[in-house]
Amino acid sequence: MDATTQANPLAGGGVTKQRRCVDVVIAEDSRIQAKMLERRLVEAGHTVRWAIDGAKALEMVRERRPAIIISDIEMPEMTGYQLCAAVKSDPLFKTIPLILLSTLSDPVDIIRGLDAGADNYVTKPYEPDYLLARMESLLDTPLEDLDETAGVVLEVTLAEQKFRVKAGRQQVLNLLVSTFENAVAKNKELIESNQSLSVAKTSLEKSNTILTELNEQVERSNARMIRDLHAAAKVQRSLLPGEAIAIPSMTVAWRYVPCQELAGDFLNIFPLDAEHVGMFVVDVSGHGVPSSLLAVTIGAFLTPKISDSSLLVRPGKNGGPPVVSGPAEVATRLNRIFQADEQAGLYFTLLYGVLHVPSGQLRFVSGGHPPLVRVPKEGPLELIECEGFPIGFVPDIEYEEQTIQLQPGDRIYLYSDGVPEAMSESLEQLGDDRMKALIESVRAQPLEANVVHLLDAVQTWCLPKGPLDDVSILGIEWHG
Secondary structure (H helix, E strand, O other): OOEEEEEOOOOOOOOEEEEEOOEEEEEOOOHHHHHHHHHHHHHOOOEEEEEOOHHHHHHHHHHOOOOEEEEEOOOOOOOHHHHHHHHHOOOOOOOOOEEEEEOOOOOHHHHHHHHHOOOEEEEOOOOHHHHHHHHHHHHHOOOOOOOOOOOOEEEEEEOOEEEEEEOOHHHHHHHHHHHHHHHHHHHHHHHHHHHHHHHHHHHHHHOHHHHHHHHHHHHHHHHHHHHHHHHHHHHHHHOOOOOOOOOOOEEEEEEEEOOOOOOOEEEEEEEOOOOEEEEEEEEEOOOOHHHHHHHHHHHHHOOOOOOOOOOOEEOOHHHOOOEEOOHHHHHHHHHHHOOHHHOOOOOEEEEEEEEEOOOOEEEEEEEOOOOEEEEOOOOOOEEEOOOOOOEOOOOOOOOOEEEEEOOOOOEEEEEOOOOOOOEOOOOOEOHHHHHHHHHHHOOOOOHHHHHHHHHHHHHHHOOOOOOOOOEEEEEEEEOO
C-alpha cells in the first residue's frame, strides 16, 4: 500500500504521520457528485476510478483490487447494497473496506447495510474531510480475513419488523461507530439550530410591531413584483429562437418549458457566418430570478454579433472573413468570466456546438452537460459523452472539444437534464434508456413530431404535479 510522509504539526521533534495514498473505486450515478468527490480524493493524494453504477464498479474491482470502495446506494443496474453484497461474498475481496453514502432516512437502512456487509455509513450531504477521516479510520483497522463470529446470525427487531442478518464483529463495530458519529453530528446540528431558533424568536418578538406596519407595504410590493415577473418572463421568451427557423440544408425544432415562470434554462441556434451554425443549451443551477437572470446574461454573451470582444465570432484580419471561435475556446472563456464565487454561488452546464453546414462536421464541447444524442438516418441511436466540469465550478481549466461527422439525414438532440431526470410520482427518473426509446419510437416521423413527442412523454411521466425542473430540447436534422 503506497503512503506519503507528512509532518504532523501537533507532534514533537521528528515525529511524522503517515497519510495513505491508495486506490479508490467510486460507484456514483450522479456525474457532478462523482466529479466533486473524485477531485477531493485526488487532492488528498489518492488515485480514483469512477463507475456510473454498481455493476461497472464491480468490474473495476475485479480488474484491479482497490484499497477501499465508496458507493452510493440508489443506482441503476446494481444498487450499492447489491454491490456491497457481491464484494463481501467474494473471498478475494471481502476484506476491502466499503463505505455506503446514504441519506439514512430510515433506520432499516442500517440493517440492510449490515446484511449486505457494509463497513461504514456516511450521511449525505457530507463534508469531504469527514469522509476522508472515515477512510483513514477503516484503513487503520484492517478487516480480519477470518472473523470468528462471521457465521453468527443476529435477529434484530426494528420498527416492528424482524430481521435476520449475518454479520461479523468488526463489521458490527464499524457500523456502530459510524452510526454513532452520524447521530452525534446530527444532534450537534439540532442543538445549534435550536439555539438559532431561540435567538430568532426573541428577535421576531421585538420586531413584531415593525413587521405589522410593513405588512401592507409588502403586499403592495408583491403585486408590483408579480407584474414585473410577468414582464421579465416575456423578455426571456423573446430571446429564444423564432417559431420558424430557416437555415439552408437543415431542419430545426425546439421546445422550452420552464417549471416556474422564470427559467434557468436557455437555448438558441443561429448562423455564425455563411457556412457555420452555432447552437447551445444552457442550464443554470437553481431556479427563480437569480438563475433566470444569469441564463439571460449568458445568452447575451452567446450571440453571433461580430466584434473584437465577441466570444463566438471575431472580425477577420485585414478585412478578411470573420473568424469563428472553436467550442472549447468558448467554454474556457465563459468559465473565466462566470466563476460561481462571483455569481452568488451559481454555476451552469453547457453544451455548445458549431456545425459546418456544407460538410456536416459538428464540433462541440460540454461543460458538465448531459450527453449529445445522435440519431443516424440508419443504425442505432447513440449517446455521445463529452467530459467537462460545469462552467464556473473550477477556475483556470481548459475545455476539450469533440468532432463528429454527420451524414445526410442524421439528427442530433441537445437537451437539459430536465429530460432524463424528469421525476415520476413514485420518484423514479425517466432515465437515458427511456429517453432513447422515446426518440427511437418516432424516428421515422418528421423532426418536429419527434421533439413534440419527447416533450409530451416527459410531461406525462411527471403527472400529476408536472416537471420539477426546466425542460429544454433542441433537435437538428442535417440534409447534406
